[in-house]
Amino acid sequence: MGKVNSSIKLTGLEKSFGSNRVLRGIDLDIPAGEVTILMGANGAGKSTLVKVMCGVHKADSGTIYLAGEEFNPQTPAEAIKAGIVTVHQNINDGVVPDLDVASNLMLDVLANPHSSVFLLPSKIRKSAKQAAERLGLDLDMRAPVHSLSLADKQLVAITRAMAHEPNLLILDEPTSSLSLSETQRLFELLDRLKARGVAILYISHRMSDIKRMADRIVSMRDGEVSGVFEGDDLDYIGAVNAMLGRKIADVDIQIPEVGAPVLELENIQLLPSSKPFSLAAHKNEIIVITGLVGVGKSLLASVLFGREALFKGEISLNGQKYNPKNITDAINEGVFLCAKDRGTNGIIPEFNISHNISLPFLSTLSKFGFIGRGAERGFAKTAIKDLGIICQGEDDNIEELSGGNQQKVMVARWLMKSSKLLILDEPFQGVDIAARRDIGNKLRETAKDRATIVFVTELDEALEIADRIFVMSEHGVVGEHRNMNADADLILAQVLGDQVMDKRMNKNIGISEGAAL
Amino acid sequence: MKQASLSKDKIKAVAIRYGFLTLLAGLVLFFSLSAPGFATPFSAVFIFQSVAITGILALGVTATLVVDGFDLSIGSIATSSLMLSAYIMVVLEQNAVVAVIACLAMGAIVGLVNGVLIVYMRVPDLLATLGMMFLLIGLQRIPTEGRSIAQGMTLPGGETATGVFSKSFLALGRHKFDFFIENFIPFSVIIFVVIAVLIWLYFEFTRYGRVMYAIGSNERAAGLAGVPVHKYKIIAYMISGVLASVGGILLAARLGRGDIASGNNLLLDSVAAALIGFAVLGAAKPNAFGTAIGALFVGILLQGMTMMNAPYYTQDFVKGAVLVVALVFTFSLSNRR
Structure with missing residues (x-):
């Protein structure tokens, strides 16, 4: 085989799926x-x-x-x-x-x-x-x-x-x-x-x-x-x-007074090879944890939701030791997780909007096992109004909605009952900017009596909703920022973690990606 | 132009919703006109009686279909239950209550084992229940060394069995209540209707049923919403096993003997009924009401054809054809999947 000689050139490539312009002239x-x-x-x-x-x-x-x-x-x-x-x-x-x-x-x-x-x-x-x-x-x-x-x-x-x-x-x-x-x-x-x-x-x-x-x-x-x-x-x-992207968000974050600490992580270690870190999330506070793909964000979310065991350290919830054995445990303790990839992990495709929302909390809606349908519809109607879900009504099949509206339904699901800690993993995935704002506003509005942790990869999104931003790298926390004139360059440097780049040559970080969500 | 296509859509929607019920009505009308004696109470009783047993089994199939599973062992659970009840009464000389309880327990245990094989041992549902089917077909013949059980039969040891089918047990399959007409409603039909209503309530109105539909639609998402997926899947197979054993009890009570050759068609008939149920009222999903209608449909079809003197071997063909048409209703017309 001799030398092949070739080069590829793309000009003005565009591709849309429906109204979603995925490629805008490459x-x-x-x-x-x-x-x-x-x-x-x-x-x-x-x-x-x-x-x-x-x-x-x-x-x-x-x-x-x-x-x-x-x-x-x-x-x-x-x-x-x-x-x-x-x-x-x-x-x-x-x-x-x-x-x-x-x-x-x-x-x-x-x-x-x-x-x-x-x-x-x-x-x-x-x-x-x-x-x-x-x-x-x-x-x-x-x-x-x-x-x-x-x-x-x-x-x-x-x-x-x-x-x-x-x-x-x-x-x-x-x-x-x-x-x-x-x-x-x-x-x-x-x-x-x-x-x-x-x-x-x-x-x-x-x-x-x-x-x-x-x-x-x-x-x-x-x-x-x-x-x-x-x-x-x-x-x-x-x-x-x-x-x-770093178009500094034009959202004014007024960092509110925070309440009592809800979730406290004390010197926890996610992997045998990772560095321990501590973190506290308070009432009326929205914490964003950011970092590249595969740095342990999803693993941390899984640990908090009882899907994975913590390697080392202590977690407490409202001062009590918190060690959920499974998802049911976590939910009963008042820790909810709105999972990433709603298509695989969230929506029930054959259900309508109201059935999708009520799924985790059917027991509170039921008497002797029979679902109170009026109450169920009521929750869905309120959610549709509050979050501005665009649909014909609560009986619409979830698959007929756009991505942003499906995501709103997923968020509504976990807002149906009050929680101590609400975790959202990549809640803005495939969500247009208007829906993103709606979801962000709703999270802020309801945040008063709980702690909220949001995992995102995109810095824009972090700056848009966070009170405090934590940066994760190599399954540990490498930076903490109050979102008030936060130094975006510094955050970015921590996201990249220069020393990490070199260490990664000697270590395989990818292992836990499969284990995470 | 737009209006035309709109009304076309409407017609299609109506066809999907009421198509199968219309077909059922047409079938009844056709047989009433062309088969003398079809539209009589006597033939109705006969249809009800045959529908009851397949219907009960089909409701069990529905339960496993709801969680996106499948149970091939129901036919053999039913025949095992038939043999077990006969064995307990004729050979062990116990009464009807013991026989019924033993059969129900057997059904529940087999369902539990199926569920555990599928959920914890990760055996694919079709294979696990296929294996169970073979196992039961063999097992039910071991105690009598392959012979059918009848009153006064000779046991493997040489002595004669002295037990009898108790009268109350036989009544389960043979007694008919008066309802406007004397001896009109068989006891087994009442059992079927009660079970159908219970299963319908369970799947449509209780949270347990709702959660099982969620598992069938997206198991992973259901799990992340806090649903104990494994538990509910096992429950589905246990419902299936118990209902199949009820079917077997009714069959034993009707036949009055433990006939190893009976119940051959139970599996296919009940699966057909459950799948036809997808098409009823355009549900496009497993559902109790549709399943009951599906069982009725199969029963009417078979009775009508028998009364028109169609040879027995054409019946399976017609059943298959109806099933294919029903599946087209469900999957093609309603754009499911």
Whole structure:
């Protein structure tokens, strides 16, 4: 295989789903023989962009140029044929676990209707071995793929992809479940591909990976490219800045007097390897905990909601020791969690609005097990009015609502009863700005008699609703700020945690991501 | 243009809602006109009686469908209950109360085991209950070495069984109450109606039923709302097991013997009834009322065809065809999933 020479250029790419403009005119160069890092928070449009490039979605307007020629893939097969190959985050999508390595590598030959009907296993193994050796990989060809480590599976998927002689290799968070040494192997392979002139688009949040691999960084935000960084000395802080956005919120935060402490974390440690921290949340206070993906935010939320055990330390609620064994315990103690990813963790798709709201508190609505339907409707009607949920009525099916309104229903669910501590994990995910304001206002209005903790990744959102902001990094708290002329640059620096970037090279932080929500 | 499409939507909505009930009425009308003797109290009694047992089993199927599960073992639980009640009365010479309690307990235990296999051992529901089905089919034959149980039968040891089916037990399956017409309503039908109403109340109006629907729709979200998902899933399989054993008791009481060959069609008929129930009133989900109507539908169809002298082997074909049509009503017309 000689050097491939290619570069990809996107101009004015737009894509909408209904009224939701996901891509708002993307201009992007992905030069051959370089690694272009794509950064963006959840909902920035990264995955839609990738799907347009690999033929899953069709762009509404705009053009893709492949090696100077116009190219608009209609199907994934077409994109693969043109040499655009994607390795998805979920590795198991890319391999057939029950077949051996050789068959996996040769899958495209096996699936080709023009191949001969009888295929000698020895012959397959030989050509598979050759394919692997071209990439300098030494794999046991007879091993079934399900017995391989995640990294090896990924290498198999990439090796298979390489058989297509790709011009562009897209990797979607490839290291999120790999250990450090596995990551190193992947990087070595990518270096070799780079040297062969393959254009690589690499999506990641991990600073250590980005520092190791980046030739260029492209930041995305709200469906637009918000920054391109290149040159010898890459501006990492600038890139994250562009990704998170820092239009200082025009919301006036009047930090109210706080009441008695409700939740107290005393020297708690989330992981054996993480640093202990303390934190107190008071009545009438909204605390925001921010940080990048995978720094332990979701794990902390899970611990407080009784889904995961705390590694070490003490938690007290209203002065009493608090150690919930399960979710029911937590709810009975008055600790509620509005989970992230409402589609998977929140909404009951076959229920209407009022049934969705009442689900956790049916027992208080019921007499002898029979649900008081009038009261149930009453709660839903109040919630619709208070939160401005746009719908025909409380009998509307939840799936007919827009994302923002669905999220309002989820928040209404946990506001139905008063709580001691209300936790909201990424409550603004896929929520438009108007709905975000409505939810923020409602949280503030009801905050008086409870403590409120909100986990968000985006700094904008944090600055919009917080009284105090805590920054998490590496499963510990690294900064605390009162949200009054807070130094956004300092917060950002802590979010990135310069010392963390270097430490991450020696440690695998990704472990707990799977364990968290 | 817009108005035309609007009325088209309306027609479709009405068709989805009332389509199956209309079909049922049409079926009754058709058989009344073309099968002499169909529209008589006697044939009604017969339909009710056959509907009662499949209907009760189908209500159990509904319970597992609600939590997005499935129970293939109900037919074999019913026949096990049939054999067990016969064994207890004929061989062990116990009375009706002991027999009924033992059968209900057996159903509950089998349901519990199914639930534990599925929830805690993570065996997929179809496989766990399939395994249970084979296990029970074998188990129910062991005590009598494969023979049916009848009064005065010869036991494996050589002696003759001296126990009898008690009169009160047989009444469960055979007694008919007067209702305008003498001997019109079979006891088993009353049991069926009572169970149907209870199950309907449970799923429509109690929080337990609501929570089970939530589990069936999004198990993860239900769990995060504090629902003890495992407990409710096990309860669903226990409801299914107990109702199947009730069906078996009624079958034993009707037959008056422990016939190993009876009850072959129970599983398929009751699953069909529960699935047809999806289409009734456009519910598009498992529901007790629909299931009862579905059971009635299957019963009327079979009785009508029998009275029109359709050969027995065409019945399964027609049942299957009706099921397919009902599923089209549910999934295609109402755009579910």
